Amino acid sequence: MDISSLSFLIYAFAGGVVGALILYGLWNKNFLRRSGRHRRRNLLGAPVAGGMSLLLEGIKALKAHRVLELSNRRFQEMGVSTIHMVFPGGDFHITCQPENVKTMLSTDFKRWGLESTRKSTFKFAIGEGIFIAEGARWQHSRALLRPMFARSHISDFDIFDSQASHLIDAILRNDGKVDLKDLFFRLTLDTSLEFLLGDSTASLAVDTDTNESLNLALHRVEHHIGSGGGDAGIFGWMFPAHRRFVKDVRIIHAFVDKFIMKRLAHRPQLLQTKSEESSRLIFLDELVKQTGDKVRIRDEILSVLFAGRDTTASLLTNIWFVLSKRPDIWAKLQAEISILLPDGQKPTFEQLKSLKYLRAILNESLRLHPVVPGNVRQAIENTTLPSGGGPSGDGPIFIPKGGVVMWDAYAMQRRLDLYGSTACDFIPERWLDTTQAKGLRVSWESIPFGGGPRICLGQQFAINHASYTIVRMCQTFSSIASFDPNDEWQENITLGICTNLGGAKVMLRK
DSSP states (O other): OOOOOHHHIIIIIISOHHHHHHHTOSOOTTHHHHHOSSOOTTEEOOTTHHHHHHHHHHHHHHHTTOHHHHHHHHHHHHTOSEEEEEETTEEEEEEOOHHHHHIIIIITGGGEEOOTHHHHHHHHHHTTSTTTOOHHHHHHHHHHHGGGGSHHHHSOOHHHHHHHHHHHHHHHHTTTEEEHHHHHHHHHHHHHHHHHHSOOOOTTTOOOHHHHHHHHHHHHHHHHHHTTOOOOGGGGGGOHHHHHHHHHHHHHHHHHHHHHHHHHHTHHHHHTSOGGGSSSOOHHHHHHHHOOOHHHHHHHHHHHHHHHHHHHHHHHHHHHHHHHHOHHHHHHHHHHHHHHSGGGOOOOHHHHHHOHHHHHHHHHHHHHSOSSOEEEEEESSSEEEEEEESTTSOEEEEEOTTOEEEEEHHHHTTOHHHHOTTTTSOOGGGGTOTTSSOTTOOOTTOOTTOOGGGOOTTHHHHHHHHHHHHHHHHHHOSEEEEOOSOOSOOEEEETTEEEETTOOEEEEEO
């Protein structure tokens, strides 16, 4: 998934304004000309007092895990869908207007690029794969990876089934009382590695030093980058946190390189083997057939691993938190699964598609509790967006070359004018209402996997994995209860991925 550098969104918009000032330059002398001499409805903050006020308010929200809530409230209180954020060193826009998002991601795609901090933030850890690539390199990466996510390759559920069995066994070993969050992150790591490398750490089944070392390294790298860290260059050795970061990156690279070198040694034989002749597709094998560049292969593997592991685990965590709090939804889901798949029958690809209520739950979770709550783009040249300018804030808006625009999916997908008075309620049935235009279709009003040319290649793989796991768990356990005292979902953002702060603390019974 395209999860981008949401650390910048958090630290620029909410807390790390100082970093934003450095990254986006000194105060632009043409600001008054660009923004208008009169205060507009969508102008928030001004040098210097206004910017400092935003900073302090953002820090408070950051500590309270209320950044997304703060952003949503600002849109509602100001009555606009695009806000011009102004600090004593720079400015940027944040929008929850679907047409603006569509323009950046699709209709005017060539005028917008990844924001400049993204490459420097992620390059040291995951290289220059599809996650941070642009231009010709991105096109080549996408061409390399697209065949791996063809329907014929992601509709074979053998990997999902074996890993779901390990997950269920782990739950039963704990007598059904678990925080599913940790187990889901292990599940998606194991599944991703088996799909990508043809082997798994089996972290759900066996505790080993290798498993724990890799898990901890991944967690610490994500936390370091998500906290605004990255490659500190020649001065990195001065900081203990950076030295730990470098060590963890080497652990991850060494783990992946071991598999790559083994496959490269057999590249001549692999080149003679057609994909359909193999018992199942292995992502690494297909990459090795297309290139012998070890670093390029590693970059693409790590891009998919980092993008896919956390997003699916977070989606599952968010859903099971809701299921543990909503017996009405649990009962409807159990009924649908038992009717379509009696006697614990394992679902096929077509049967998963027929589980309409399950898909509605997935859509509603991705809408109300978006795993990727926002993203960032930077103007490659002078351009405009259809909404956010003029005295009322609803006319076209000029964005200069280098201008940064963030979109807030969390706020956009809770807009009362788009989803009605129940916009902040978890109601799967809204996706089943055939009297409305939306039905089960996701539009620009709800973009869990992005859109346009950079839309997530692995979206169907992620949906299949989450759906299959939910089905097998529902077939195994007949009842669910929560032992989390908090009834409300609360944001916890790491590396731009959002999951419930309290995880999914449940009691499951067969």
